[in-house]
Amino acid sequence: MQRNLVPPTATPSTLSVDSSENYSTSTVSSATFRGLGSLSGKALRNFGKLTLKGIEQVIIFRRLSTIAARFPHHAGAKFPGLTEMYMDLLELSRPELYSEFIRIRALQMLVAQIGSRSGKKLVEVLSNWPVVELCLIVRDVTSRMDPIRPLYLQDPVVLEYQKHISKGEGHSLAPLIDFLSMLNSSRSQAFPEILSAGVHDLLLHLYVSDFRDPMATANKRAFIRTSGLFAACSSYLLEACSDHSSYEHLERYPIHGLWSLSPMLSFGKMETDRCSQRRETWRLVGLRGIQWRISSAFDMLMDWERSFTSDFLFDLLIDLVEFSGSAMLPNEICFRALRSLHCLAIQDEVVGWGLRMYFDQTPLDHAQDVFSLIIQRVTSVLLLDTPVAAPFYQFCCPDGCHLRQNAAVHLIHRLTSSARRSTILHQVLIRADIEGLLNSATKFVESLDGEPWQRWLLFGMDATDHADAVYRAEVLSFAWRVFFQHPYSREVFPSLRLQAWVDELSEQIEREDAYLWII
Template identity: 60%
Template sequence: MQRNSAQSQAATTLSVDSFFSGNATVSSASTFRGLGSLTGKAILNVGKMTVKGIEQIIISRRLSVMAKYFPHRAGDKVPGLTEMYTDLLELSRPELYPESIRVRALQMLLAQIASRSIEKLVEVLSDWPVVELRLVIRDVTSRIDPIRQVNIQDPIVLEYQRNLANGESHSLAPFVDFLSALNSSNSQAFSEILSAGVEELLVHLYISDFRDQIASSGYNKTAFSQRSILAFACDQLLLEACSDPSSYEQLEHCPIHGLWSLSPMLPFGKMEVDRCSQRREWWGTLGLREIQWRISSAFDVLVDWGRSLTEVFSFDLLIDLLEFSGSTELPDPTSFRALRSLHRFFIRSGDRAVRGLRMYLDQTPLDHAQDVFSCIIQRLLLLSLQDPAADSFYKFCCPQSTVACHLRGKAALHLIQRFSQSAQSNDTLYQVLIQADIAGLLSSASTAVEYPDGTTQQDWSSYALLWEKQPPVPSEELNYINEASGDLLTKVIFSSNRISNPATYRTEVLSLAWKLFFRPDPKADILFPSLHHEAWGSIELEPSDRDHVYLWIK
């Protein structure tokens, strides 16, 4: 009986082998139709699941034949196409076949997805066991996830990239559209695979600001036009997923719900309602690597003057950068880089930053806000003292040497100016900054002030000297009548909005900040220079030069 069985198996093997050297049709070539049919023959007496040498040859030949038809277009007439997809999915199952076989199978599947002709693949997957689908999706998403350090030399990723259309806007757009098609075909199965790497992929795409890690050129990685296409595709996927109760319930309990950019078409909350607490909560569930990516992608966005920033996007960015800059739990180098991105945010945002700070304080418990700003003020103190602990602040723009950075000795002043400007119209921020010891920061920043006439004042021990010993400030006073009260008011207006002399800028900012916080005059309206010191925004990075912004992330 055993002999007859062995003869039968040998005959099967020979007939299959003869097919690969003969002229049989492709559809007759498969000896392993369906889930597990091949692996059932691959259990050896030692109890380990593997594929015998002769079967590896059969499979390899089968893959070679199928490779001629992948990728194919939707209208192509391919005999036995359903069986081909079934075989490829079977061979892509992890830990059941040699890696070389799995790689070839996944290469063909990913090439087909890249080509966007996915109707037949989606049809076959709709009948595929969900547990197996989860394994394949998790494997693929782990290879293309931008935050997991995409290996562009991965043969599967290379094959996917090679089969993208020349005009493809973003490398991952075809894959996200494939997920949308999968959801449309079988929403129940899609709700099952959300937790198999799809949720994480979407969160990481958002955190990286949809950076294209597969693209070969720096421009395609960073250009907003490319990123926005993928962001829209992800929005569409989430919109479709939210229409299914099971999928929406899963999304409610993952970081997407609290971090994803708000949109009228997505049910993820409102900007003016608990946005700060939502983001704090969900960032607390993520790791340091994700936070570092968010800080870096924020800087990447903010040095791109061609990128328009919406109110919603800006507010989310401000929340995150304040929380990271004022964190007591993050490593100091990470928080100082967040502070650098916050500095850049103030360059780009203007009055929007003032409104954002007000909303942040309105939505944040006062004790937490006090902790955040106290920590920020302490880090600004180290920055003003040029303490080596603050050197990470400069490394986004000066990765090789921070000593000659154009912001050294000036950045703390810039942030003092911005916070002071905002505090003029925000009583809560005003009190928070006083409690955070902004007086100590002003005192430190005033050390070794060089006046426009060339004289210096070292180690001012009395804060009062900061105001009383200052040189004349180039400004004019304009008297006007308050229409509501009839009082005579004084508005201090600077004669120049762009200050080229660093000493003049330092003196003006410190003296007015001191007057604002410690010599308040209810009848004076202080107007800080609106365009700041020239060193504020002098950094410009070309898209191809921005890869180094991410290299510090381990």
């Protein structure tokens, strides 16, 4: 039962109890209790009904006041009673035994040590703590620091942690990850229990949010923070998986199937089983994790200064293709995934080589189902007033938006370029009704540009005033020729035209808005 305690107005240094109350006389020092269960167990036993009358709260607040005078402190600090102070704070932070006020205050003093990278003594004390109690404190702290948690910066424990982070810290959560690494080193035999006690969820949620720093203001070079924390988390996993039994335990968790490939960590192979591994793993992750993955993908791809490894891009392509062509996910999620896939397609050639690898690793019937739905959704994108496609155009300006005019054309361009080099993709797109998409695109382009698309081919790229119209005509000609040898098509190989759309979107978008739809 939780004890609802109110801070006393005055706290004496010692408490004497008159025996006339039919209780034994005792003198209680503020430092008489020690360690696990001492307050919840020994105090109740020693003071009996006096505890129920408020004596224990006087002891607790007196003790908290004494401890607060010494916290936070440097990692090398030494003074009498330090170990006992940590033991008492850990005791007072236990869930459901003390009031929220007491628990929060105890947790604040503990996380201040973690945030300031002065958690060595805390690790030392926890190294002797029972595993069950250790997992309780780890779960409490990691759940509060979860970057995708709603109202993250309204938690008083998180705010106290934030106050003690060095200004030169690369990422606000780096001290926490390093603390967990130290803890794992001291309690390596308890790795399975610690991983299950919220650490896996923390790592998974860091991954799906692209390791974004929830305490940092948005800036164009935020990816530096991202890469630094990714390296710290990878080091944690590498150390944690140093023995065979720990690695086998980690294999049971989604993070094993999703974590970006690294020479340090053998969590999969891009050339063989990556598609099936990720497809199966995402089925274990809830909708909210998928929403964060889609939104963080859009956010990172809008960072035009950022570069990516081929392994990273291939993982991203697999996920966005699967989400965009899913028959199980809600339509809103699929169209937002398609928007992120469009951003990936226009920025990198991964769609070419990546799709060839995707088909090499994916059963043909599954790939056919996925691309049939993608073609249907791209067709819906052409119908600008279709409510189902509204999430795709979230960041468009009301009139004359280049994204509205060219997004479907961009996707047709990339798919056609890939199909020209892949017989399998060519056949899949034919069966997925690429012809219906091209017919819809033809009507859309002609209504937009006011001329049959073949007429614009006569102008060529010299028509600078109508460069977008010429580009759209060239893409249609290219696609009709590759898929159906259309009699009016010409042998053209259009260059992707992006600048107007990129400039416009960069002005319109507030990247943080990409996350507002997640509940």
